[in-house]
Amino acid sequence: MPLTRKAYRAAILHSIADPAEVGIETSYEYFEDGLLVVDDGKISAVGHASELLPTLPADIEINHYQDALITPGFIDTHIHLPQTGMVGSYGEQLLDWLNTYTFPCESQFGDKAHADEVADIFIKELLRNGTTTALVFGSVHPQSVNSFFEAAEKLDLRMIAGKVMMDRNAPDYLVDTAESSYVDSKALIERWHGKGRLHYAVTPRFAPTSTPEQLTLAGQLLTEYPDLYMQTHISENLKEIEWVKELFPERKGYLDVYDHYQLLGERSVFAHGVHLCDDECARLAETGSAISFCPTSNLFLGSGLFNLPMAEKHKLNVGLGTDVGGGTSFSLLQTLNEAYKVMQLQGARLSPFKSLYLATLGGARALRLEDRIGNLRPGSDADFLVLDYNATPLLSYRLKQSKNIAETLFVLMTLGDDRTVAQTYAAGALVHQR
Structure with missing residues (x-):
């Protein structure tokens, strides 16, 4: 040829x-x-x-x-495929927003026709906004990931995605079990991970919606397949952090929950990290884990302001995330517009060249793909x-x-x-x- x-x-x-x-x-x-x-x-x-x-x-x-x-x-290190249809939903902070808007919207993704339609819209939106690689949350349904990867494979895109693991503290119609989430994830890994330019991410939604048994099996998947990704949420909202303390009183903090279940590592990306402390930043950096900075979402849901200078001090890998549907735009240009304001509100500067880095090479480094993209x-x-x-x-x-x-x-x-x-x-x- x-x-x-x-x-x-x-x-x-x-x-x-x-x-x-x-x-x-x-x-x-x-x-x-x-x-x-x-x-x-x-x-x-x-x-x-x-x-x-x-x-x-x-x-x-x-x-x-x-x-x-x-x-x-551009590289988007945190976005939710099933929330495309509820982007720009009014009036709630994180936990109420999940129950009011997110969970009902995600319930439709067991249906192949619906999942295919949204995957098509979602990928077109990414590409229209210049995003060529994204780290994507599916829903709890394996179909959400199959539809997404089928659409991405046709265009030979470098994409990373995973089925949400969620076996408690969510509506009955949207939970899996520790065992089924392991089996379903494993089947998706075998089908898609490393196929073309596609990669799989083990995806516990966040600590409150997974039992210790499920988090244990998430860690086991990472051990069985060493080059997998892991994505979840951390320290986004103050009420969420209190909830984690109630659910895991034996752990010394939110990050320690994930650390205990062996979910930190070089391909682990934690979304938000708005309320991390110095020790947690140091531990993330030590394990090679990364943070996805989601300014549009953090402002829209009233979650708080990410401390980028603290992350830089610890040499912690940081990428940029739109977090659609908590974020209100697929555009990483618009996300950088908000990131600049988040820094301004903290008396810090975000230079245009640091912004470019976050949207491209920084995201690639967070994903350990800087030899291929970014x-x-x-x-x-x-x-x-x-x-x-x-x-x-x-x-x-x-x-x-x-x-x-x-x-x-x-x-x-x-x-x-x-x-x-x-x-x-x-x-x-x-x-x-x-």
Whole structure:
């Protein structure tokens, strides 16, 4: 089969390190007139167009974008597929919100036709917003994960998902058992984990909805399949934290519950972490676990403000999560808009280059996939976006005043949304065209 080689010319920007560790200036590469070369779904070269063009064959197809920026695809480290239909639900904080809106909405996912329909809408929304990889919660029904992976496989997307494990403190119509959750998860792992660009995540919803028996079996799955992911929630809401103390009085805190059941590790991602203490951050970092920072959701549900500087102090891996449906947008640009405000409210700064890092390479590091996604280095999967500087009249006018790439990037993150994403590529294939 002949090599399919294509090139893409525009301004190009990607993160190569965490600004908190190396300083802003050495954390990114920017090519004002750049060229990205893709061979068979992988990036083979990135750099200045003037240097790379002479090295290419004369007949190569070059897509040239004016007034546009190429970046890596965005990575969403926390989102719920079954909550797509209840995004933007009024008036509750976490625990009431789960009972009022979430559980009834999730109850429909045993039905294949419904699960297929929502998986299709969900993936289209991700790609429309420039998200090329997501760590996804299904519902308690295996069908939710089968439908999602079937849709993702057709487009050769790099996606991670798991069936929710939940055997108590939820409506009767939505609980599994410790044993059935283990058996169902195992069947899904055998079917999907490592197939194409798909990965499985063991998914206990959160400590209050799992018995000790179920958490034990979740830990057992991670032992049986060492390269699995684990995803759950932690320290999102103050009432939730009190509830965990009542349910697990023998443990010294919320994180210690998960630690006891051996759920911490290099592919474990804990959503929120709004109310973590220093010791918990240190323990997460020590075990190689990561946090998904979900600012839109934390503000919408009144949960609190994530302390990013504390996470940085402990060198804790942090990715960005939309947390749809607690979050109100699939757009990681809009999520970064909210992240900036969360930092402002704490008297801290969030630079545009740290924001870019969180949405791309930081998410890849949280998922231990930085050798494959999250940047545009040669050898990486060709998952990338074309962002349009003229997506809206206001954006177009504002960017004409921009003096440098830092300002341009910040404006894209404050005024940008799904309309800003002109094209989304996954493994070198065009999967969304605005």
